[in-house]
Structure formats: C-alpha cells, structure tokens
Amino acid sequence: xxxxxxxxxxxxxxxxxxxxxxxxxxxxxxxxxxxxxxxxxxxxxxxxxxxxxxxxxxxxxxxxxxxxxxxxxxxxxxxxxxxxxxxxxxxxxxxxxxxxxxxxxxxxxxxxxxxxxxxxxxxxxxxxxxxxxxxxxxxxxxxxxxxxxxxxxxxxxxxxxxxxxxxxxxxxxxxxxxxxxxxxxxxxxxxxxxxxxxxxxxxxxxxxxxxxxxxxxxxxxxxxxxxxxxxxxxxxxxxxxxxxxxxxxxxxxxxxxxxxxxxxxxxxxxxxxxxxxxxxxxxxxxxxxxx
Numbered sequence: 001x002x003x004x005x006x007x008x009x010x011x012x013x014x015x016x017x018x019x020x021x022x023x024x025x026x027x028x029x030x031x032x033x034x035x036x037x038x039x040x041x042x043x044x045x046x047x048x049x050x051x052x053x054x055x056x057x058x059x060x061x062x063x064x065x066x067x068x069x070x071x072x073x074x075x076x077x078x079x080x081x082x083x084x085x086x087x088x089x090x091x092x093x094x095x096x097x098x099x100x101x102x103x104x105x106x107x108x109x110x111x112x113x114x115x116x117x118x119x120x121x122x123x124x125x126x127x128x129x130x131x132x133x134x135x136x137x138x139x140x141x142x143x144x145x146x147x148x149x150x151x152x153x154x155x156x157x158x159x160x161x162x163x164x165x166x167x168x169x170x171x172x173x174x175x176x177x178x179x180x181x182x183x184x185x186x187x188x189x190x191x192x193x194x195x196x197x198x199x200x201x202x203x204x205x206x207x208x209x210x211x212x213x214x215x216x217x218x219x220x221x222x223x224x225x226x227x228x229x230x231x232x233x234x235x236x237x238x239x240x241x242x243x244x245x246x247x248x249x250x251x252x253x254x255x256x257x258x259x260x261x262x263x264x265x266x267x268x269x270x271x272x273x274x275x276x277x278x279x280x281x282x283x284x285x286x287x288x289x290x291x
Contacts, residue, residue, distance in 0.1 A: 002166045005221040007037040007270060010191045013221075014043055014156060017066070021107075021152075021187055022050040023159035023180040024232060027075045027240040029172070030055045031160040031193045033228035033270050038064060039262070049107075049152050051100070051178065053232060054248060057083035060093060061258035067094040069152060071103045075245050082252035096131050098122070098149075104179055106152035111185035118146035157187035160229045162237060164194040168219030169203050171211045174235035181213040189220040195237055197224040227274055227283040239288040244277060 024030035035055045045066040052073035059065050061083035073084040087093045105117040137148045163171040184190045203209045231241035251261040267273045
C-alpha cells in the first residue's frame, strides 16, 4: 500500500475542533512543514497535545488553537516560547499543564485503550488543583491514593522522521525518538513527514530496522519533505536554526508581530518557505548542537 501524501492532503484530513498531537521535543524534530500548511489553512479551534516548541507558539499566534495540553512549551535556549506566552497571558486559550511523565502516561493510556493509568506523580501538587479533569482515586487493594491520569486520545498525530518508505515504515536515527511512538499509537490517524523517502529494501538491513520505533500500520500517511523539520532540528541530518529562532522570537516584540514573521518567511508553499530561509542546502548545513 502506497501511503504517500502531500502536506495539503494531510491538512485536508483535519477538521475544526480536532485534538492533534505533535511529536518532537521543544526545538527538536518537529513536523514544521505540516504545521506551516495548517498556518496556510482555515483550520481553527484545535486542541494541541505537545512537548511544545514553535509548533505550538505559531499555531496559537495564528488563532488556530482552543486548548493546549502540555508539559512545557520552550525553545530551550530561549526558555519561554514567545507566542505561547502571549496566548497564556492574554487568556485566549485553555490549557492543561501537566508533568512530562504524566503526558506520557496519558498517551500510553490512549494507545492501550484504557481510560486512565494510575500514578503517584502529581499528588500534593497544583496539577490536581488546576486540572479538574484529572481525578485522585482510592486504590482497591490498599489505603493509598493515586492520580488517575486520563487517556489523551488524539484524532490525529503529526510527526517528522529522518526516513520512511511508501508503506509507512518510519526511521528515527537521532539520539532520541522522544515520545513519537506513543503519539503514533495514541492517534486515530498518524501523518508523518520525512526528510528522505527510501525503498522498502532499505529496512532489510538490521542496523536500519532497529531504528524503527512503531508499526507501519500506525502510519496513515507519509509526506516526503526534505528539510521539513526546519527551523527545528532533525539529528543527525541538521541542527536547529538558532538565528531563525531568534528572529522569530524578536518578532513577538515588533509592531508587525507574527504577521510580519509570516509575511517574511511563510510563503504560499513549502518550496517558497525554504527559499525564504536560504534553501535546502543552507538547512542541511546547520550544525548539530553540542551539549
């Protein structure tokens, strides 16, 4: 089965009011080309579930978001994502702020088809006080209390990977696949952009196959877009674009704001966007961060 799609076809599958998971981690391996296609669309009232970065900030700034379920929204070296910060301070979005591990449990619960997973994480904290949808329950086996982390059921997940084949086998060759496997399994539909489309025989090599982290049956569509994670990183192919992120952050303090950023960079297509940021060769030349 050939699952290849265009970014426009992916966005056409999304509807107003959907709950959409976005993979990656802060400024790392975000499906930014798919996010940009949402920016070009009329979609609105989305609930986002994300270990967030500029994906969340941009969609908030564009008025696409009703609610964000998050553990953090950060660019790492720029601690506070500027447009998410504006959205929170203005009260224009609803939020569920939870612990990183609690979000993972919520994704696992959705993937396993159970309503919640019990955990001690969050007991005695404002996570419970601030999130009325998260309940504390009594254990049926002893006198302990547990936080019942509810399943985070996703209508769709958007992910970015290094390589994929047309059948939906996806490879992440970087040092961490984050929670992308659980985003894939927690969603009714999972759409994956990739830097390189490869033949299925590529995965016959065990060294390549061991970097496949979820079943191809979980992948609904594959969108080949080289450089599609920019300005986030896609290790080991390219790093995150620090100057671009700084310009993006600075736009939040300028009179033209996010619209000025869009006018300068977004363009009418991904090809035009990449031309506006210096081209694919420039993206691939971005050095990986050193920790």
